[in-house]
Amino acid sequence: MIKIEFPSKVLSRERYISRIRPFIRKNVIKVLTGQRRVGKSYVLLQLMQEILSNDKSSNVIYINKESFEYDFIRDAKDLNDYILANSVQEGYNYVFIDEIQDIKDFEKALRSLLLNEYNDIYITGSNANLLSGELATFLSGRYIEFSIYSLSYPEFLTFHEIEDSDENMMRYFLYGGLPYLINLPLNEQCFEYLKSIYSTIVFRDVVTRYNIRNTVILEKLIAFLADSTGSLFSAKKISDFLKSQKISIASHQIQTYTELLSNAFLIHKVGRYDIKGKRIFEIGEKFYFGDLGLRNIINGYKPDDLGKILENTVYNHLLYLGWAVKVGKFDANEIDFVCTKNGEAMYVQVALSLSKEATIEREFGNLLKIKNNYPKLVITNESFFGNTYEGVRHLSIREFLMSS
Numbered sequence: 001m002i003k004i005e006f007p008s009k010v011l012s013r014e015r016y017i018s019r020i021r022p023f024i025r026k027n028v029i030k031v032l033t034g035q036r037r038v039g040k041s042y043v044l045l046q047l048m049q050e051i052l053s054n055d056k057s058s059n060v061i062y063i064n065k066e067s068f069e070y071d072f073i074r075d076a077k078d079l080n081d082y083i084l085a086n087s088v089q090e091g092y093n094y095v096f097i098d099e100i101q102d103i104k105d106f107e108k109a110l111r112s113l114l115l116n117e118y119n120d121i122y123i124t125g126s127n128a129n130l131l132s133g134e135l136a137t138f139l140s141g142r143y144i145e146f147s148i149y150s151l152s153y154p155e156f157l158t159f160h161e162i163e164d165s166d167e168n169m170m171r172y173f174l175y176g177g178l179p180y181l182i183n184l185p186l187n188e189q190c191f192e193y194l195k196s197i198y199s200t201i202v203f204r205d206v207v208t209r210y211n212i213r214n215t216v217i218l219e220k221l222i223a224f225l226a227d228s229t230g231s232l233f234s235a236k237k238i239s240d241f242l243k244s245q246k247i248s249i250a251s252h253q254i255q256t257y258t259e260l261l262s263n264a265f266l267i268h269k270v271g272r273y274d275i276k277g278k279r280i281f282e283i284g285e286k287f288y289f290g291d292l293g294l295r296n297i298i299n300g301y302k303p304d305d306l307g308k309i310l311e312n313t314v315y316n317h318l319l320y321l322g323w324a325v326k327v328g329k330f331d332a333n334e335i336d337f338v339c340t341k342n343g344e345a346m347y348v349q350v351a352l353s354l355s356k357e358a359t360i361e362r363e364f365g366n367l368l369k370i371k372n373n374y375p376k377l378v379i380t381n382e383s384f385f386g387n388t389y390e391g392v393r394h395l396s397i398r399e400f401l402m403s404s
Helices: 012-021 040-053 076-084 106-113 128-138 152-161 166-175 179-183 188-210 215-227 235-243 251-263 291-301 304-319 356-368 397-401
Strands: 029-031 057-064 095-097 119-125 143-147 267-270 272-274 286-289 325-331 334-339 345-349 376-380 394-396
Touching: 012 029, 012 040, 012 143, 029 128, 029 166, 040 057, 040 095, 040 119, 076 095, 076 106, 076 235, 076 272, 076 397, 106 119, 106 128, 106 272, 119 128, 128 166, 128 251, 143 325, 152 166, 152 179, 166 291, 166 304, 166 397, 179 188, 188 251, 188 291, 215 235, 215 251, 215 286, 215 291, 235 251, 235 394, 267 291, 267 325, 267 356, 286 291, 286 304, 291 304, 304 325, 304 334, 304 397, 334 356, 345 356, 356 376, 356 394, 376 397
Parallel strands: 029 119, 029 143, 057 095, 095 119, 272 325, 345 376, 376 394
Antiparallel strands: 267 286, 325 334, 334 345
């Protein structure tokens, strides 16, 4: 077995481990995807530790492509040769490959390695298109994907060893949930770290990988998305806005850039779903940032942005809870989130405040028009409104974020 140096302290993210655990020693590739620095490597380390704790003689092979130690593994042949050279003939070989997208034609090696049912393979990657596209082509039906996200609010509290409070929730809104922040004081130092991660994602995972020449337009687009988080998106509208700034770019190019940013997990593209017509619209999606801290270092953190941050936070927590999420439309009414999971549904509205009668009517009224018995929630930044309104449940943002 290759010697592995484990960190002195690996904080558990049991929600992810519990989802992956049933597939240990199953002949499917376990694919962990997510933005850089959200903790995919640490989930791999936790899986290794669990496997070794159950059987100390387990043959674990670990390749970390972010380490220069493995720079010699450049392509599928290098990968295949290294794993075979470190494999055992009797028993399972537990193969862990971190940031596999940096290995050319990696999928060819994986396809060959899967022929041995005693190869138990786990991989991570920071590019959605490369992983899902190549794996779908070469390994259809032979892999299962697990999305890893920034820390949820309860994880943020646990990792930073702080209590649930309005003050700490606002810190979460401000700095986001990248796990490495536990090594820094929750102050301006965090923003220096976040700036470096933002640059890595944009310039390494987008600009360099896709050979983008006009980085000025790309960064202006990101700034626009940060400023309009949760707004309905139109490539033509953004193209027209950029033209007003003396920047000429076709709407289809805008669409391409948003796809590349989504592939790097900097943003999430959320399609619109017609609840009544039961169809997905081809245009008119929304975008949310995978990590709030990264969003805030782009355009700054402004009090007027709290409504946008609230909506982005709810969206991220719904993903963490395992819901598939769309933006909803019911006749002429907008529903913030239509959530589905295991054949069930849930409808969610997000509002900063319910201090005005018109807001109460809009947020609760839109949900009441949906005539089915699935749960319906209104989530706000206040806790004193009440528990329900004509059967629609109200939750404060802290109550919602602390829910499981």
